[in-house]
Amino acid sequence: MTLDYESLRVIWWLLLGVLLTGFAVMDGFDLGTGILLPFVGRNDAERRVVINTVGPVWEGNQVWLILGAGAIFAAWPLIYAVAFSGFYLAMFLVLCSLILRPVGFKYRSKMPGKTWRSSWDWLLFVGGFVPALIFGVAMGNALEGAPFRFDETMRMSYDGNLFGLLSPYALVCGLVSVAMLTLHGGAYLALKTEGIVAARASRLGAFAGIALIVLFATAGAWTAYGIEGYRIVGTLAHDAASNPLAKTVSRATGAWLDNYSTMPLTLAAPALGFIGAMLGVFGLGSAKPIIGFIGSTTAVVGVVATAGVSMFPFILPSFLDLSSSLTVWDASSSKTTLVIMLVAALIFVPIILAYTAYVYNVVWGKVTTKTVEADHMSY
Amino acid sequence: MIDPTLVELSRAQFGITALYHFLFVPLTLGLSVLLGIMESVYVMTGRPIWREMTRYWGVLFGINFVMGVSTGITMEFQFGTNWAYYSHYVGDIFGAPLAIEGLMAFFLEATFVGMFFFGWDRMSKVAHLCATWLLALGTNLSALWILIANGWMQNPVGAVFNAQSMRMEVSSFSDVLFNPVAQSKFVHTVSAGYVTGSMFVMAISAWFLLVGRNREFARRSMTVAASFGLASALSVVVLGDESGYTASQNQRMKIAAxxxxxxxxxxxxxxxxxxxxxxxxxxxxxxxxxxxxxxxxxxxxxxxxxxxxxxxxxxxxxxxxxxxxxxxxxxxxxxxxxxxxxxxxxxxxxxxxxxxxxxxxxxxxxxxxxxxxxxxxxxxxxxDVLPLFWSFRLMVALGMFFIGFFAYAFRLSAKRQLDKHRWFLKLALVSLPLPWLSSELGWVVAEYGRQPWTIDGVLPTFMSVSSVPATNVWLSLIGFIVFYSVLAVVELYLMIKYVKLGPEGAYGLPELGRDDRAAALGE
Incomplete structure (x- = not known):
């Protein structure tokens, strides 16, 4: 079986979606748990329960992000170059938060001092909130387009700064992300804990779910009628060497709806976002945490897919120089690299899923004050 | 023209964060294997002291591991944030080993490190032992893929330039994988990690013996570390020679310098x-x-x-x-x-x-x-000739010292006299920082010696930078220095506390209200 370059690019666009969704689902509840930590746990014992729900698994979960970044580097090197350097200071903040979080989980309960522990608790909150917000803001900026252009040697210049990222539209996208991951974290905690901690997590998670529905609808309407989307003008070869400068692009309000009218089936993506959020709120409101968690997971899948589907084939458009925009057809690696990476992914992703499932099976069950006390290795 | 200040700042930041990252990596590499060995002895003999050893060295491993993992994210991100042109120019080749590292190795180690800590009461003895070895395997495979990527920077084989996409593209992935530079660097680097892990166990055990506590525990730990350390120290030097030989074939300027x-x-x-x-x-x-x-x-x-x-x-x-x-x-x-x-x-x-x-x-x-x-x-x-000349000589001298040190330790352990000579225990204690020093010097030789290239003979360093304002890199560089310094202080503080707590006090500490633990920590 041989795959042509065009199909490989679409497959890698889908795989990028799978990896980002994997990150948002798996690491998402860690981030959400961090955001909820100071509010769901009111004393040290409760907070240790919250931290130990993710204690055995956060390290594995975080690899979804590292793998996501690695896969972008390998399969979409131009996206990696432009997004990471363009959003320079935002990425620095994400990085600091992502370093604080593992260290916080590991070190917090290693010393008995009250100040020591409560400082780490708030750092864990920051470590959850900041990446959740910035990933959403970055998505918003991708939808609006970023101010970059390439010269003839493909050196990029970027005409913007940290505050330029914080447009009102991008902030709404950031809040969508925070609400979504708080719902997800709440659902996870409701599932893994009991008593007062589970009750608080359910209540806060349900609030976040309602906020998600409102914010997702707002962002949707804004995307459709407020900001300008992008379109490729004329034809662009789908199997040529990656050279973004070889195409013409136009902007128009409503262009991000094109895919939904040409392929109505894609409406399933935003629909899943809403249905998932509602299911999450219902599950958490009616003390059915499993339904809540299925709902929040569905919402995460739906929201991430909505962003991807709206923009296809664009991945990172530029409003400064429209033809510098990066699309599925001209920002990928070579055919050989896409094949190699596909083979690697087909071999290893099933193995990863298998042992991840094994680990979740080993740590299955509720985390309570008792189980935390009983295990000397607990955080 | 490309702003020279930006280039210098980006290099300084990458150098500082890489050297910092590598303060934690060698210990992770070495200690993970030592944990596997100790736990294997426990499972085979069933003697509880070996379980205690695995758990205690495991606690110290954990304090170090988390720093290695987190600071590694910085390394991956920086290719995109600070070296965007590099990422575009060679991402087609360089990105693949990094991504495969995530798929094959990092997932494995990060998933099973959770089981190492949380699996003691939840898994059978053998299943837990498997988790520990998978953790060690993941850690070492991770080094393999990173060094395949790094080896390609030193010896860029299996790639051709494509004028249409304006970048290097893969022509033979097997050449990239079986790059001789990458292979010898891999064994050299992990062996250096094993030496670090062995020295860590030797030095802390020596301290226990010097202050007269945990004698059985310390003696057994030293026995394992002495033999493992000797094998590794020999391997570092032999494979170091191999990397010298392969470097002379493709990086003649580095050798001359x-x-x-x-x-x-x-x-x-x-x-x-x-x-x-x-x-x-x-x-x-x-x-x-x-x-x-x-x-x-x-x-x-x-x-x-x-x-x-x-x-x-x-x-x-x-x-x-x-x-x-x-x-x-x-x-x-x-x-x-x-x-x-x-x-x-x-x-x-x-x-x-x-x-x-x-x-x-x-x-x-x-x-x-x-x-x-x-x-x-x-x-x-x-x-720059002078720093290379001296870094290399100091590294080699340290390598020779490790062979002598572990050979003597091995002899003492064979004669069951590891705890008999106080001068040797003191030497072990003060030698603790030396493996870190030699690893860092090794990276200085390898990477500083690669200048002026990021990819040897293919892409100059100054061309590789992102087009970001130098002020942004100032901000992130200062941010990293402050943030990393605070983290280093916290890490060392915890490490020293937990060494002092010793095997008898290091678990169960998290429970507030246990007065004995709090007292043990002096709070």
Whole structure:
């Protein structure tokens, strides 16, 4: 079986979606748990329960992000170059938060001092909130387009700064992300804990779910009628060497709806976002945490897919120089690299899923004050 | 032109964060395997002391591991944030090993490290042992893929330039995988990690014995570390020699700079043991030389010559002139892809394209470069000789010391006298920082010696940077220094506390209200 370059690019666009969704689902509840930590746990014992729900698994979960970044580097090197350097200071903040979080989980309960522990608790909150917000803001900026252009040697210049990222539209996208991951974290905690901690997590998670529905609808309407989307003008070869400068692009309000009218089936993506959020709120409101968690997971899948589907084939458009925009057809690696990476992914992703499932099976069950006390290795 | 301040700041940031990251990596590499060995003994003999050893060294492992994992994210991100042109130019090749590292190795170690800590009461003995070994395997495979990526920067095989996409693309992935430089660097690096892990166990056990506590625990730990350390120390030096040999085949300038060999000498060349190389005067002051030795190490023959710095600079001047033609015809091809004349000129000189780019440091119009600029660019291909010369010698001296140290430790352990000589225990304790020092020096030799290239002979370092304002890099650099310093203090504080707590006090600490633990911590 041989795959042509065009199909490989679409497959890698889908795989990028799978990896980002994997990150948002798996690491998402860690981030959400961090955001909820100071509010769901009111004393040290409760907070240790919250931290130990993710204690055995956060390290594995975080690899979804590292793998996501690695896969972008390998399969979409131009996206990696432009997004990471363009959003320079935002990425620095994400990085600091992502370093604080593992260290916080590991070190917090290693010393008995009250100040020591409560400082780490708030750092864990920051470590959850900041990446959740910035990933959403970055998505918003991708939808609006970023101010970059390439010269003839493909050196990029970027005409913007940290505050330029914080447009009102991008902030709404950031809040969508925070609400979504708080719902997800709440659902996870409701599932893994009991008593007062589970009750608080359910209540806060349900609030976040309602906020998600409102914010997702707002962002949707804004995307459709407020900001300008992008379109490729004329034809662009789908199997040529990656050279973004070889195409013409136009902007128009409503262009991000094109895919939904040409392929109505894609409406399933935003629909899943809403249905998932509602299911999450219902599950958490009616003390059915499993339904809540299925709902929040569905919402995460739906929201991430909505962003991807709206923009296809664009991945990172530029409003400064429209033809510098990066699309599925001209920002990928070579055919050989896409094949190699596909083979690697087909071999290893099933193995990863298998042992991840094994680990979740080993740590299955509720985390309570008792189980935390009983295990000397607990955080 | 590319802002030189931006280049210097980006290099400083990458260097500092990489050296910092590598404070944690070697211990993770070495201790993970030692944990596997100790737990295997426990499962085979069923004696609880081996379980205690695994758990206690595991607690210290955990404090270190988390720092290695987190600071590793910085390394991956920085290729995109600070080296965007690099990411575009070689991402097609360089990105793949990084992504496969995530798929094959990092997932494995990160998933099973959770089981190592949380699985003791939840899994069978054998299942837990498997988790520990999978953790060690993941850690080591992770090093393999990172060094395949790094090896490609030193010896860029299996790739060709594509004028349409304006970047390097994979032509043979198996050449990238089985790159001899990558293979020897991998074994050299993990062995250095094993030496670090062994020294860590030796030094802390020696401290227990010096203060007269946990004697059984410490003696057994030292026995394991002594034999593992000896094997690893031998492997570091032997494989270090192998990497010297492979480097001499593809990075002749690096070898010439390390040796401060200014002009080609008749074969076999002598090895300069001591001296003060002076790049401006192009000579080495006060040098002490061992005849023949360098020629034998670098070429494994008595007749082959090791080329000197000035000879290589002359050679590179020719490559820069050829690279100018490649660069000029490439620009024509970018605007007129079907120009046959430009195409054939480009194909002839494409191998020297990177050398042509060296001129971009002095002029935006490479084709109009003056002879003086070409001369300057040719001398730019010489890395800074003095720091390389001394880093290398210090690293080798430390490597020799480790062989002697572990050989003596092994002899003592065979005679069951590890706890009998206080001077040896004191030596073990003060030797604790040395493996870290030699690892860092090793990276200085490898990466500083690669300058002025990010990808040897293909892409100059200054060309590789992102187009970000230098002020942003100032901000992140200062941010990293402050943030990393605070983290280092916290890490060392916890590490020392938990060493002092010892095997009897290190678990169960998290419970508030246990007065004995709080008292043990002196709070």
């Amino acid at each position: 390390i040796e401060a060999m200014w002009v080609t000498e008749p074969a076999p060349a002598g090895f300069t043991l001591f001296g003060f190389p002076d790049l401006d005067a192009r000579e080495t002051h006060m040098k002490i030389e061992i005849p023949w030795l360098l020629g034998l190490i670098a070429t494994r023959s008595t007749t082959e010559e090791v080329p000197g710095i000035e000879n290589l600079v002359q050679e590179n001047k020719g490559r820069i002139e050829s690279g100018m033609l490649a660069y000029g015809s490439l620009l024509t091809l970018r605007s007129h892809p079907n120009d046959a004349e430009a195409k054939s000129l480009f194909d002839t000189h494409v191998g020297d394209l990177g050398y042509g780019m060296l001129l971009r440091k002095y002029t935006d119009h490479v084709l109009d470069a003056t002879p003086a600029q070409i001369e300057k660019a040719a001398w730019d291909t010489v890395p």
